[in-house]
Amino acid sequence: VAKEQGDGLYHFYDNLIENERAESMQLEADLRRALHGGQFRLYYQPKIDAASREIIGAEALLRWLHPDFGSVPPDKFIPLAENSGIILDIDEWVLREACRQNKQWQDDGLARFPVAVNISARHFYQNNLIPMITRTLRETGLEPKYLVLEITEGMLIRNVEYSVRVLEELRQMGIHISMDDFGTGYSSLSQLDRLPLSEMKLDRSFLSGLLEDSRKSSIVRAVIELGHHMDLQVVAEGIEASEELEYLTELECDQFQGYFFSKPLPSKEFIMFVKHWIA
Ligand code: C2E
Numbered sequence: 001v002a003k004e005q006g007d008g009l010y011h012f013y014d015n016l017i018e019n020e021r022a023e024s025m026q027l028e029a030d031l032r033r034a035l036h037g038g039q040f041r042l043y044y045q046p047k048i049d050a051a052s053r054e055i056i057g058a059e060a061l062l063r064w065l066h067p068d069f070g071s072v073p074p075d076k077f078i079p080l081a082e083n084s085g086i087i088l089d090i091d092e093w094v095l096r097e098a099c100r101q102n103k104q105w106q107d108d109g110l111a112r113f114p115v116a117v118n119i120s121a122r123h124f125y126q127n128n129l130i131p132m133i134t135r136t137l138r139e140t141g142l143e144p145k146y147l148v149l150e151i152t153e154g155m156l157i158r159n160v161e162y163s164v165r166v167l168e169e170l171r172q173m174g175i176h177i178s179m180d181d182f183g184t185g186y187s188s189l190s191q192l193d194r195l196p197l198s199e200m201k202l203d204r205s206f207l208s209g210l211l212e213d214s215r216k217s218s219i220v221r222a223v224i225e226l227g228h229h230m231d232l233q234v235v236a237e238g239i240e241a242s243e244e245l246e247y248l249t250e251l252e253c254d255q256f257q258g259y260f261f262s263k264p265l266p267s268k269e270f271i272m273f274v275k276h277w278i279a
């Protein structure tokens, strides 16, 4: 049932754990069918500039419209898909669809800003990453400067040598890199400094208790300063309340994303939102 928001799906696969092989084969078959059967959708969530309050980008977020379980959020199936190779095909589909859609918006005069795509660990550490991105940009006709790759802090620091090499190549192509979920990866500051990044997204966990807890707010203040010292745009994810927005504006956060502005929306509704947005 759709209203279960994928919980049914989760329990379904969970209950199969006793038979792990059957579980992963079933899931892989379902995901493959989902991919080829058009059950995946990209939703888009706006990114708002703190100073101008304009929409300056969108993050593409994957949804699985399961015929029995309704809209399944990625946290429910991405980890499962990572265990089987299918995540590579999913990530490739996401990248292509996001680039295609952004090019379409631009051609239709509806929007002109970068789209951000989340990259899985498996995909990031795969050796055909750069050729695949190059090919996708060429085939969709999207200019590289309109693509942002979101890579988590944890993934980037797993192998810094590798990350520096890949990121430098991507930067030369004109693609921007956003470090996602910052504050969850325990990176050392000296290593962070080596990565050619454009932005840092503060993990949503920084927001909880921010307004009540003065220790927490000094940490967030210091993290934002760190980002600025590294010449990064600092993005706050998961803004739900106007007080959070005010406070993070005070702390000089550069960009915002969260339900306070909009939930992730299907492309048509997203474009409606963009049209009606008055900065
Ligand atoms: P993320 O990249 O850190 O994405 C932010 C998540 O926070 C999204 O969850 C978004 O819907 C949610 N969010 C945004 N604003 C708010 C808010 O105000 N309050 C709350 N409570 N949540 C908010 P979502 O879409 O469920 O995605 C979860 C994670 O799944 C993402 O975290 C990302 O790591 C992964 N993911 C999503 N789409 C893809 C994809 O296409 N490919 C890959 N490999 N991973 C994806």
Ligand code: MG
Pocket: 059, 118, 150, 180
């Ligand atoms: Mg992200």
Ligand code: MG
Pocket: 180, 181, 201, 203, 204, 237
């Ligand atoms: Mg994040």
Ligand code: MG
Pocket: 180, 181
């Ligand atoms: Mg995340």
